[in-house]
Amino acid sequence: MTLILIGAMALCALIAPFLGALRPLLLLLASLIFLILLQWEVAPTLALPLASLGLTVGVWWLTRRDSPPRRRMALMAMLCIIGIFAALKLPLLSSADGNALNIGQTVAWIGFSYLAFRLLHVLLDFRSGRLKPLPLPHFALYALFFPALAAGPIARVEQFAAALAAPLSAERFKAGGSRLMRGLFKKFVLADSLALMALSPQLVRDAQTGTPIGALSLWLIVYAYAFRLYWDFSGYTDIAIGVGLWAGIKLPENFDAPYLKRNLQAFWNSWHITLSTWFRLYFFTPASRELLRTPLKAWREGVVLTAQLSTMILIGLWHGAALNFVLWGAWHGAGLWLFRQWSARAAGWDAFVAARPPLARAIGVLSVLATFHYVALGWIFFALPDLGLIGKMLGGLIGR
C-alpha cells in the first residue's frame, strides 16, 4: 500500500507542472486526497484530515493581518496546537506497535506532528512580525504538501514560497528521479532489510545475554538499528524531496551524512536538520536568552546546560510522551554540553593535532567512530520503552 501511494504521489507530481497556473491548485487537491488516504490506512475517519485543513485555514486567516488582538489569538492558537500535540503524544494515543520505528508520526492523526510544527513556526513568525503573507492555496499547500505529510521535512514558509515561485527546470526529472530511486532503495531495501536484525523490545526480551557471541550480536543489532533508522527516515526524506522536485518544489534537506560527523554538535546539524533548526530557532535561543535574565546567569555554562538539556528533552518528547524519550533527550543534551566543555578547553590540543596531518586523520576517524557510538548507544533509550529492557540491553553489550 505504501508503495502504491508513493507511486500515485509521484504520478501527481509529474503531471501537475504540465498544468501551468493550475499547478498549485492541483497539488493542493492531491495533498488533501493523500491526506485522507494516508489517514484512512491507519484510522478510517474524515474528521482528522478535515481538522488539519481547518487548522491550516484558521492559521492562514489569523495571520493575514497584524493587530494586537490577532497576536493574542495567535498565542491562543499556539497553545491549542501544543495542547493537541501533547495529548496525541501520550502513550495511549501513540503507536501500539513496539517494533515500529518512531520518526515522528502520530498514529492517531496522520501528518499532525509535522503540520503542527509548520503552523507553530508560522504563528511564531507572525507574532515576531517576520511573516510574509501568502494566498490561501499557497499557504495550504505549504502546510499540507503531500510528499512531506508523513515524515517531513519541516520547510519554512518563506523557503516554500520561494520554491513554489521558482521557474521549472527540465533537470528536475533526472534530479527528482534519482532522488526518488535513492529514497526507495534506502527505505525498502536497506532499512526494511536491516529491520530483520535491528533492535526491538521483543528481541531484547528474547535475547539470552551473557555470552561472548551474544554480546557481539547485540552490538550488531544496535548498529543495525542505527542504520535502519537513518535509512528509513532519510529514505522517506529522499522520496519526499524527489517527488517534490518532480512537482517543481524543492523541499529542504533533512540529513547530511550524520554518522560521518566528528562530534555530537555536527551530528545534530546534520540529523533531522529541519526539526533541530526549528528547536534551535524557537526554543533553544529564546530559552537561553531568558535564562540569562535569571540568577543562573552567574554560571554561564549552567545556562547552556539547562537550555541544551531542555531542548533535547523536548525533541525527545516530540517523538512520544514517555520516559525513554526523556532519557534519550537527556543523553544528547548532556553529550552536547560535554562536547562544548571539551572544545572550549581543547584549543591547544586541536592546534597540536592540526599541525600533524597523519595524526589529524587518525583523530578524525576516531572522532567519527566515537560520535557514532555515542549516538548509537543513545538509540537504545530511543528504541526500548522500559528501563528494565534498557538495562538488559546495556548489560548485554558488555557481556553481562
Added chain:
Amino acid sequence: MNDSVRLWRVLIKAAALFILFNIVWYVAQPLGGLNRLSVYGALFPPRERFPFAEFPEASYAVTVNSLEQLFASHRVARPKATDEFRVVMLGDSAIWGYLLRADQSQAACINALDLHTADGRRVRAYNLGYPTLTVIKDFLILRRALAHAPDLIIWSTSLASLYPSDQLDFPLILAHREEVSELQAQYAFKLDQYPLPPRPWQERTFFAQRRDLADWLRHQLYAPAWASTRLDHVLPRFIAPHPVNLIPDDNVLSVNVLRLREAGKIAPEDLNFDVLKAGVDLAAAQGVPTVLINEPIYRNEAHPLRYNTYYPRWAYDGYRAAFEAVAQREGWRYLDLWDAAPPDQFTDTDFHLTAAANCAYAALLITTILAELP
C-alpha cells in the same frame, strides 16, 4: 528538449536497464552459487534445525526453499570431530520439533544425554527434519546429508508420509523439480503427481526470483537475532489440543487415497516404500546404516474405527503390517515405535509431543538403536 521528451527518455532508459539486468541474471543464475554461502557457521553460530517460519518476525527465521542454503546454514555442515559418532535424523515436524524450541527436539535431547558408542565415540545427533509429510523430501535431504559423513541415519516416517498421491506438492520439493525428475528417471518411484509441470523460462529471470533472493538475504540478516536469542520458532502460550473426539467413520484423511479405501486394505505397493528402499540403499552404498522408524502417534484406544484424526484403524494396521513385511523382505533395520509415547503427551496434532515426552522418546529411541548396533 521539452519536458515530456525528457521524461520519456528517462522511462525508456530505465526499462532498457531493467530488461538487460534480467537477461544477465537469466544467463548467470547467481542464486545457485549464493545459496551455497551462509553467514551461519561462518560469522554466526549455525542453525540447529532447518528454518521453517510461519511468523518470521517473531521467530527470527524465514522459510527458505533451497536445500543447498538449508545445509549451508546448518550445524551438520561443520567439520566432523575425530571422536564423533554422527547421527542424522530425518523426518517430519515431529523430528523438526514443531511447537518446541530447537533445544527440545529429539536430536537436541539425544545430545543432552552425552552418550558414547561401544568404541568410545561421542554420539552427536543432527536435526534434519522438515515439517512436511513426504518421504521424497527426506530422500532429497538424505542425498545431501551423505556428503557430511554420517555414521548412522535415523529415518522416521508415518503412514501419511508414504502416500504416493501426496509426495510432491510442497514448495521445498517444487523448488527442486529438476532433481525430482532426475530421480524419477533413475528410480521410477510411484508418484501420482509426477510429472511436475516444467519450470517456465520466466522463472529464471531476476523478476521471478526476486522473492528467493529476498528470502536468502532475510535468512542471513536474521543471524544476529538468532545468535542472541536462539529462537527459530514461535511458541504460543496456548496450544489448541489435537482432537480427541473422533469422527465416527473410517476414512483416510487424504482425498487421493481413495483407492486404498476401495481396496479395503493396504498393500506394500500402495505406499512409497520404494523411496525408503532407494534411501536405505544409497546410504548403504556409502557404508552408512539406516534405521527406519514408524514414529509415535496419538492413539484413542476406545474408538472402534479410528486411532486418531489422521488414521482409521484398518488403514494404519494395514500400513504397520506392510511396513513390517517390507522391512523383513529388504533386511532393513526397522523399529515400530507407534505406541512409544503416552497418548496424553501429544500437543496440537497426532504427531507432536510435549517437550518432556519428546525427550523421553528420544532417549528410548537412541538407546534402543545403539544397543542393536554391531
